[in-house]
Amino acid sequence: MRPCPDEAVAQGPEKRCPGRPPVLEEGERREMILxxxxxxxxDHGxxxxxxDKLAQQSGMxxxxxYQMFPSKHDLFRTLISERLFDMKHASVCPCRDLPPEEELVQILTSIAANALQADRMCLIRAIVGEIRDSAEIRKIMQDIEISGNCNQVEAWLRRQQAAGTYMIDDVEDLGHGLFSMTVGKLILAELFHCRDPATxxxxxxxxxxxxxxxxxxxxQIVY
Structure with missing residues (x-):
């Protein structure tokens, strides 16, 4: 005889069959695939x-x-967008009460901490190895850059430009330069193992x- 609902509750949660794999949340499966x-x-380019290789590596x-990513292109576009570009575009939530220099330090330090994580560095190494020979990877990078919102460094420069704090003429060019001389420099040192990992x-x-x-x-800029 089947137990009534009250009896079922009293018996506690249903026991999982021995050897049955745990049920993963959709977000967990997505991260494993990425x-x-x-x-x-x-490993393979x-x-x-x-x-087939992705299924074997992920265990999915x-x-x-395919239920989560309609195509190989969509999968790798998501990977690069979320794990490479988002380190510049994601909101760092700097404290606007800080002096401009301290706010910029906070933004770039947060970006660097994100960029130097092992999974980010693995992706950067892979892209560096692919960017010259893979037209598909170049297209993904270009599409994301074109469609992306203003990143945090450029947003800071625009605020200073509007406030007249500094003489800023080309926000995009200065943003690329500042990123390269701070976070970019740290990434290159990590890529080429120029020194021990920085604290x-x-x-x-x-x-x-x-x-x-x-x-x-x-x-020093004077107009």
């Missing part, structure tokens, strides 16, 4: 990054992968140094 895509790209079926204190000190040089240069 992690696998990053590893497959690094974009051209050879088949859905191809059907599950958070060393990262902040390095960023402060280059920000002061950058702002000192802006103060």
């Amino acid at each position: 992690n696998a895509a990053c590893q497959v790209l690094d 974009y051209q050879s990054a088949s859905m 079926s191809k059907k599950t992968i 958070p204190a060393e990262i902040e000190a390095n960023i402060r140094r280059w920000i002061r040089i950058f702002l000192g240069g802006l103060e």
Whole structure:
């Protein structure tokens, strides 16, 4: 005889059959697929990054992968957009009560901490190896850059431009330059293993140094 609802509750939750794998949330499956895509790209390159390899690396079926990402292009576009470009575009939530220099230090230190994570560096290494030979990867990078919103560094420059704090003529060019001399420099050192991994204190000190040089240069601009 089937138990009534009250009896079923009293018996507690249903026991999982022995050997049955745990049920993953959709977000967990999605992250596992993106992690696998990053590893497959690094190991095999974009051209050879088949859905079979992605399924094997992630432990998911191809059907599950296609349910979340309609195509290989969509999967890798999502990977690059979320794990590479979002480190510049994601909101860092700086404190606007800080002096402009301290606010910029906070923004770039947060971006650097994100960029230097192992999974981000794995992706950057893979893209560096693919960007010259893979037209598809170049197209993904260009499409994301064109469609992306103003990143946090450029947003800071625009605020200073509007306030008249510094003489800023070309926000995009200055933003690229500032990113390159701070976060970009740290990424290159990590890519080529130029030195031991920097500590958070060393990262902040390095960023402060280059920000002061950058702002000192802006103060010398006269129109």
